[in-house]
Amino acid sequence: MITSTANAQVKELVRLMKKNRAREEAGVFVAEGPRMVGELVSDGRMKGRVERICLSESYVQKHREEADSLGGICRTEVFADNVFAHISDTKTPQGILAVVKRLEYGMDDILGKKPGKQVGEQPEHAHVLVLDNLQDPGNLGTVFRTAEAAGATGIVLSRDCVDVYNPKVTRSTMGAVFRVPFLYVDDLVGTIGELKQSGLRVYAAHLEGKNAYDREDYKSACAFLIGNEGNGLRDEVAACADCRIRIPMYGKAESLNAAVAAAVLMFEVSRQRRL
Template identity: 55%
Template sequence: MITSASNMQMKNLVRLQKKGRARREQDVFVVEGMKMYREAPREFIEKVYISKSFSEKAEAGELLGGRNVEVVDDRVFQSISDTKTPQGILAVIRRQHYTLEQVVGGEKPLVLVLENIQDPGNLGTILRTGEGAGVTGIVMSADTVDIYNPKTIRSTMGSVYRMPFCYAEDMDQVMRNLKQKGISVYAAHLKGSADYDAVDYRGSCGFLIGNEGSGLSERLAAQADGYIRIPMCGEVESLNAAVASAVLMYEAFRQRKS
């Protein structure tokens, strides 16, 4: 049993929780809790850590049979956890890699293109909602928050394992790629001339979603096939990025299933 926070494995787990660079260099990320462990692809699980108190539960043996497991003193486990009330199980997962072709390919794709999203919770919620709404892939600009940030991972509720995604250095190339594939892309924009539910999304299409504070850059928005808007009452100008994404994704979902 690991009883010291000075243990090299414990120090590395803290680095993985806090540093995107460490996650990139080791090509892994950390998940916490029963749900995130249960849903993780078995072949991507590198190692599992459980608290001493969790190891004494009847479900531990059934859940962890045959796994490479380290038992950690409860106090030390608390120090490596990113949550205030850890469930007693934490796993190191190998990162999955998708090409742009995998993310935007397929038959009749529905794609999200995210530019400079900065809030980890927003990004995680977008992934989770995207899976629910039938989105086939998500492309993110290089300056978007790290998808493997612990807060993002928790917000995905497991969707990070199943939703194809990639980061792109050259968003102009992404747009050219989408157009070459016949994917119509609509920018969620305050200058939108059409209400979001007045456009046909039954074919191959995608949505551009911009930064929480400043929206889409003019350069990227100008490459869209059209600007769409979500009507607002009162003095509200715009919705939270995750909420706006959900509205658009579920309108496409509604149209496609009818």
């Protein structure tokens, strides 16, 4: 059992929790909590990506059988409760976390293309969310959960969006980060051009939208552009859209939370396609 916060493994785990660069260099992320770790070890695709599982002393005492079974999956380490609390990203640590190899996706994954599709074939069911400089971890986590629930095929993020592997984001996705393909890009404008070339009609959620969002037809391949929480879409990104749409609102509200706006649009796609 590891009992000192000066231990090299403890210092490494703290870096992985706090530093995006450390996670990138190691090619891993940290998933904390029994629900997240449980999803990892029960998912055949993700199970093989778990590098190690860290447990607090009290968690092992309460869940001895489970702790023993986890040892058969990958390397496990036990930490004194105060040391685990030092590592944890939460105020009330739940006593279990996993270090996991990162997932890698390409544009075919974002478009939801199935193996065997011909190059250039239009992905008619593609339903993509494009995020421009989204900064709030809770918003991004909610977007991932909603994207999975609404049947989106993937998420494209500008490089300056908050890191999806930030522990707060990962935790708030409630496991959706393991299942929804996503791709960070350096050239968001160029990537939107690729989506259009692949046959997607691109809509910008915008206060200057010509039509209400529910007046458009989303049954064919489509993508939605969602902007920064405070500033909305950058002009050069909004200019890429085939159509600007708005969400009608009562009262004095000028705009919706980015995650809420994304949810309204994604579920309208789901509604139209379901009907």
